[in-house]
Amino acid sequence: MEGSGAQDAPLVSCPVCLCELPATHINAHLDGCLQEQENAALRALGGRQQQQRGGGGAEGGQGPRWPPRPGPPASPESQAAALRGETLAQKLEGKPLADKLRPDALGDYVGQDQVLGEQTLLRSLLEAHEIPSLILWGPPGCGKTTLAHIIASNSKKNGTRFVTLSATSAKTNDVRDVIKQAENEKRLFKRKTILFIDEIHRFNKSQQDTFLPHVECGTVTLIGATTENPSFQVNSALLSRCRVIVLEKLSVEAMEVILKRAIKSLGIRMLGQDKQHTGSANGSNSKSSEPPVYIEEKAVSTLAFLCDGDARTALNGLQLAVQARLTAGQTSHQASTQGCSVDGVFITEDHVKEGLQRSHILYDRAGEEHYNCISALHKSMRGSDENASLYWLARMLEGGEDPLYVARRLVRFASEDIGMADPLALTQAVAAYQGCHFIGMPECEVILAQCVVYFARAPKSIEVYSAYSNVKACLRNHQGPLPPVPLHLRNAPTRLMKDLGYGKGYKYNPMYKEPVEQEYLPKELKGMDFFKGNKM
Ligand SMILES: Nc1ncnc2c1ncn2[C@@H]1O[C@H](COP(=O)(O)OP(=O)(O)OP(=O)(O)O)[C@@H](O)[C@H]1O
Numbered sequence: 001m002e003g004s005g006a007q008d009a010p011l012v013s014c015p016v017c018l019c020e021l022p023a024t025h026i027n028a029h030l031d032g033c034l035q036e037q038e039n040a041a042l043r044a045l046g047g048r049q050q051q052q053r054g055g056g057g058a059e060g061g062q063g064p065r066w067p068p069r070p071g072p073p074a075s076p077e078s079q080a081a082a083l084r085g086e087t088l089a090q091k092l093e094g095k096p097l098a099d100k101l102r103p104d105a106l107g108d109y110v111g112q113d114q115v116l117g118e119q120t121l122l123r124s125l126l127e128a129h130e131i132p133s134l135i136l137w138g139p140p141g142c143g144k145t146t147l148a149h150i151i152a153s154n155s156k157k158n159g160t161r162f163v164t165l166s167a168t169s170a171k172t173n174d175v176r177d178v179i180k181q182a183e184n185e186k187r188l189f190k191r192k193t194i195l196f197i198d199e200i201h202r203f204n205k206s207q208q209d210t211f212l213p214h215v216e217c218g219t220v221t222l223i224g225a226t227t228e229n230p231s232f233q234v235n236s237a238l239l240s241r242c243r244v245i246v247l248e249k250l251s252v253e254a255m256e257v258i259l260k261r262a263i264k265s266l267g268i269r270m271l272g273q274d275k276q277h278t279g280s281a282n283g284s285n286s287k288s289s290e291p292p293v294y295i296e297e298k299a300v301s302t303l304a305f306l307c308d309g310d311a312r313t314a315l316n317g318l319q320l321a322v323q324a325r326l327t328a329g330q331t332s333h334q335a336s337t338q339g340c341s342v343d344g345v346f347i348t349e350d351h352v353k354e355g356l357q358r359s360h361i362l363y364d365r366a367g368e369e370h371y372n373c374i375s376a377l378h379k380s381m382r383g384s385d386e387n388a389s390l391y392w393l394a395r396m397l398e399g400g401e402d403p404l405y406v407a408r409r410l411v412r413f414a415s416e417d418i419g420m421a422d423p424l425a426l427t428q429a430v431a432a433y434q435g436c437h438f439i440g441m442p443e444c445e446v447i448l449a450q451c452v453v454y455f456a457r458a459p460k461s462i463e464v465y466s467a468y469s470n471v472k473a474c475l476r477n478h479q480g481p482l483p484p485v486p487l488h489l490r491n492a493p494t495r496l497m498k499d500l501g502y503g504k505g506y507k508y509n510p511m512y513k514e515p516v517e518q519e520y521l522p523k524e525l526k527g528m529d530f531f532k533g534n535k536m
Pocket residue numbers: 097098099100101102103108109110111112138139140141142143144145146147225226227258311312315
């Protein structure tokens with residue numbers, strides 16, 4: 001009566017393929033199902049890539065990766081070891097260097113000591129495998145996804161599943177599937193699930209609502225990553241159930257550590273200011289038949305400085321600079337041209353700048369370039385040059401400028417340069433600001449472009465701006481105490497104030513049919529015209 005036993009058994013759904021089947025059949029089914037999934041994953045990814053990505057890791061695909069597979073080489077050192085044996089050009093092929101060198105262990109995570117240093121709560125929780133729901137908030141390339149990776153490989157050690165979704169591509173149904181599988185895993189195998197959602201701010205509030213009850217009841221532990229302020233972008237009910245971890249831009253020193261590690265893993269040799277090898281950063285060259293590749297120490301510090309705390313930009317810049325030099329410099333001996341005592345391919349500060357320019361338009365968000373570009377945009381709009389205006393806008397946005405910074409400047413421009421010539425400009429600018437706030441980059445770029453073209457084409461007037469500047473100058477240049485507010489303009493809410501003459505003689509304009517003769521300025525300023533000579 002085996003058949004009827006199976007029919008009577010309660011139905012359960014397979015945590016892998018989600019099909020419903022009698023509980024008595026689940027084990028046999030799972031064996032086949034897992035084997036099939038394993039084979040499919042191997043076919044799709046190729047053995048080597050899978051090894052790099054690390055079994056049930058946090059990369060890529062939307063479906064859960066289970067069961068945990070043997071992990072990847074754990075540290076950047078061992079990843080470097082895995083890269084050894086290839087030529088430098090081969091090492092730079094395929095996945096971006098930044099991805100290849102993404103650390104998997106907490107000990108290899110650089111910087112962010114304020115949240116991950118010794119004695120911090122998060123570190124203790126990670127070490128104890130107690131992962132609370134987290135929102136990782138920080139600028140691009142500061143290590144949010146990397147931290148999630150580390151949590152993933154850490155949590156694999158105690159059998160916790162780690163599932164990744166990207167809010168840019170995942171649909172609500174994908175979230176539901178993940179939740180369903182997490183419920184099954186919890187029910188059948190008492191296995192916990194951590195759900196990592198990259199760019200969580202891109203989920204709308206109702207999509208975020210989908211996982212709220214499941215975070216609340218512990219079916220999943222949520223780790224969200226966002227570059228946007230979560231107070232505005234994350235559902236407040238969800239936010240209150242998560243610990244917000246604020247990651248900062250990586251410091252120049254941290255960036256140098258990351259870059260030097262990459263240089264070492266590529267087998268590139270580093271030269272100090274005096275063009276001598278700096279021993280510590282040297283890597284072994286991959287193949288002795290290859291010409292040695294050198295990089296100036298100055299080039300590394302410049303790269304670390306220019307990438308504005310974004311490790312991905314820095315590593316991409318390095319990768320492109322090296323690739324470009326390998327292509328251009330295969331036969332060249334740089335020693336004579338650089339005035340130093342080495343033969344081989346030589347990477348200088350200019351080469352890395354060029355590499356950075358290609359990978360990420362060179363734009364120092366914190367430095368002079370930021371002010372230069374915003375000034376060029378302002379002046380181009382003032383000069384009614386719509387082409388130049390768009391060009392400077394794109395230079396900033398493509399360089400990674402915060403769109404809200406540009407939008408704030410447009411609000412200012414609307415009053416300073418267009419003013420009363422087209423008062424609607426201010427409405428346009430505020431609408432553009434809000435639009436950018438709602439949808440973020442890259443979608444908001446066209447909102448800013450529209451506003452910039454509107455402003456370039458708009459009539460201009462600095463009448464109000466100049467008049468207000470004159471008022472400020474008048475106040476600043478006033479000698480002695482400022483004149484009192486005329487009594488007739490003062491409000492008189494109490495008897496005493498009335499008795500003191502407050503409001504006395506004030507002419508309430510609506511009571512008069514004819515124009516009212518009345519002074520509104522202090523008597524010392526009688527007849528002052530702040531607009532005189534300023535009409536535009
Ligand atoms: N703290 C860090 N320590 C070591 N390497 C890091 C660190 N942060 C970033 N990296 C390197 O930079 C790359 C990009 O970082 P990551 O993907 O974690 O950035 P992110 O903050 O998630 O950025 P985004 O918001 O753009 O997705 C990683 O693959 C890794 O190689």
